[in-house]
Amino acid sequence: GAVVSQHPSWVICKSGTSVKIECRSLDFQATTMFWYRQFPKQSLMLMATSNEGSKATYEQGVEKDKFLINHASLTLSTLTVTSAHPEDSSFYICSARGGLAGLAYNEQFFGPGTRLTVL
C-alpha cells in the first residue's frame, strides 16, 4: 500500500526558533498534500492543503506567514513553523493523496506524525 513518511518524528525547540517538518510519499506521486494539527485529546484539524507547484490554501484561522508550506515536488512537502512559541506545541500530521489513476488515487494516506514541543 501507499506509504507516507514524516521527519522528524519528534522535535524540541526553544521559543523563537523555526522548525521544519518533512512529509514524503514513498511509493506514489502525491499531487495533493494536507497538513493537520492535533492537540491532546482533540480531533485532527486541517491546517492547509497544498498542490504540487502552487501555493498552499490555508484554513481559516491558520496564519500562513507562521506556517510556511512548500510542496516543491510530487513526493515532498515541508511545513516550517516560524518563530515557534509554546502554544504551537502540538502533533502535526501530514497526509498525501495521488491524483493519478492507480495507487493512492483519491485516497488519503497519513504520515506517522511529528510531535513538536516548544519550550
Added chain:
Amino acid sequence: KQEVTQIPAALSVPEGENLVLNCSFTDSAIYNLQWFRQDPGKGLTSLLLIQSSQREQTSGRLNASLDKSSGRSTLYIAASQPGDSATYLCAPQSGNTPLVFGKGTRLSVIA
C-alpha cells in the same frame, strides 16, 4: 461544511464483547468514508474504506456499514481484545476536499 459526530465519545468494555461505534455526518454527498484507529501519541492507521456505492466492508473482526442517504456509518468490532484499545475516527470524503474528522470514540477493552 461537513461536520462529523461520533458516539459514544468513550467506551469501556470487558474483553470478548461485540461493540458498535457510530458516526454521523451532515453532508451526504460523499465520495467515500474511512475508519481509522489512532493509538496514543501515534499517527493514524487506516482500517476500512467504504466507497459511496458500497453498503459495507469487512476486514477480519471489523465490519463497517454505510448509509449514505441518512449520513451514518457504523463500525462493528467483534470479540473485542485489549489490543483493540485506541481512539477510532471516521472521516467522510466529499469529492476532492480533504478528509474531515470527528472527535473519535476512545475505546478501552479490559482484560
